Amino acid sequence: MNVGLGHYLVVSALLFALGLFGVIARRNLLVIYMSLELMLNAANLALVAFSRFTNNLDGQILVFFVITVAAAEVSVGLALIVALYRKRRSAHVEDLTAMKL
């Protein structure tokens, strides 16, 4: 079977949808955060696939930036979740209720 751009895009879209589903359905902050990373990587896959199949390197350069920024985001995000866990002894979204409408 010849793997074309379409295949990559379908995988990327599936990963993105899976990540979005995880963000919406899961209740643990860490799992939500993992799902968010999955969404970012889905976008990276799409960028690399597009870049490869159009012979244009700009997309791959953007992927490097996305990976770097995602790493920074993870370090800040995990630190935040750990700080919240220490304070509340919980990493569940149901417990984020100090502020409400």
Add this chain to the structure above:
Amino acid sequence: MNIALLSHEWLVLLLGLGLLLADLWLPPAARRKLGYVAALGVAAILLYSILFVRLPAGGVEYAFGRMYILDSLALFFKRFFLLAALAVLLMSVEFAAEIQSGLTEYYALTLFALAGMLFACSANDFTLLFVSLELITISFYILTSFQRARTLSLEAGVKYLIIGALSTSFTVFGIALVYGTSGKLNFQDLAAVAPQLIGNKLFLFGLLWVMVGLGFKIAAFPFQIWAPDVYQGAPSPTTAFLAIGSKAAGFALVLRVLFTAVPAITAQWSHLLIVISAVTILYGNLCALPQRNVKRLLGYSSIAHAGYMLLGVAALSAAGQSAILYYLSGYLFTVLAAFTVICLVMRHAEGEDISRLAGLNQRSPLLAAAMALAMVSLAGVPPMAGFFGKFLLFKAALAQGATQHGYYWLVGIAILGVVISLYYYFGVIRAIYWPGNAPDPSPIPVSRPILLSIYACVAGMFFLGLYPNPVVTLTSKAASALQAETAAIHATATLPKAPRAAWTRSLLGPASAAPSRP
């Protein structure tokens, strides 16, 4: 490449790094004063920018392979952000006692967020758009949750983090789709090919998703969920910077993307923009009505103000864009005045209930007057900046009414929103001046730099309301940069339009025919 082109950015970054270094050698007691050093540094950069930075004859200059642009719009926003950061830094010095540890990092992160904003308003490429947006957002994740001992602050930080990261992934996926269908990341290159892609669903989908990320930044309707919680939980100076800096950076990018990168497609999105603007105005104003927490109330009010400014985007005209810049300038002084007062009055209070403002007039007539004037300006009552800004926005939208009647409805809804907002803004003023018993009748000490900042904000509010001409000239010149670039693109874009059905083919593109497989 001309390194002087990026002088604002690297000066701010150097200042931030310098502060972090200075922190190592200073005794802990002296660290609070570093905030004044930071503020002085930002003031010096602002002065340098006004006195020495001039645009070249063509009015536009590029760096990093046309990824970075310096034109009158960028320069306008750079000075705007520097002014905002200056007031925010002065506010943070007053707030220092509330921050248990890492005070210098707080100042430095404010400066790094400022650097992100300076880059954002010069973005001419999706790569720089993404990186600068993230520099702002990640700095704000930390700034929001800086009071680690307060649950509210941490909770606000985590909420901002999750929703921010979600909108980032949408943006990146959107950029991927735009890039995949057009092959371009640069805004001007994109503008040349965008007219051919009007019928390409994938391209439009990608653009819409990029707008999700920008909508999150400006807190426009479907992406505004985070705003009230984050505004309430974040430390007051951070909330002020979020309200003015982050929102203005979002608008700078919205203007660049919609009017430089894809003007042909924006012209077809007027319905969408009208609906988003109207719903944002109504949502912000209606939800603000029952609020008792001042910062939360200003959070909802900031959503409403994003809606008013989107009215200028929806107008799709140079007048509308110029009106947004004018409105932002008025909003800058107004919001900074309001948050400076909140920061001083509610420094030691756990809750920021409106009732804590009771008797403020007896405690400090100056702060009471500044807060009242800020509320009057936010509501849009005549002699203040907020009135003239709204007037310009409504005028720009009405001028387009002849082409589409939706604009009349939009202005009608916006005026309804203004009327609704009078109720809650005047509720704050009533709390200040109502002769009730103050919870703490002691007078509030006001330091000299803060005094200066409050006077400057009040003067700015009156100046923009009473003598609009100088600033209108400035903003219309800045907005005209957007038009000039668009015109130049249209002059060069002589490519024929592709038939609509060809979108599947253009998705793959001719170059994709035979990618050499390893």
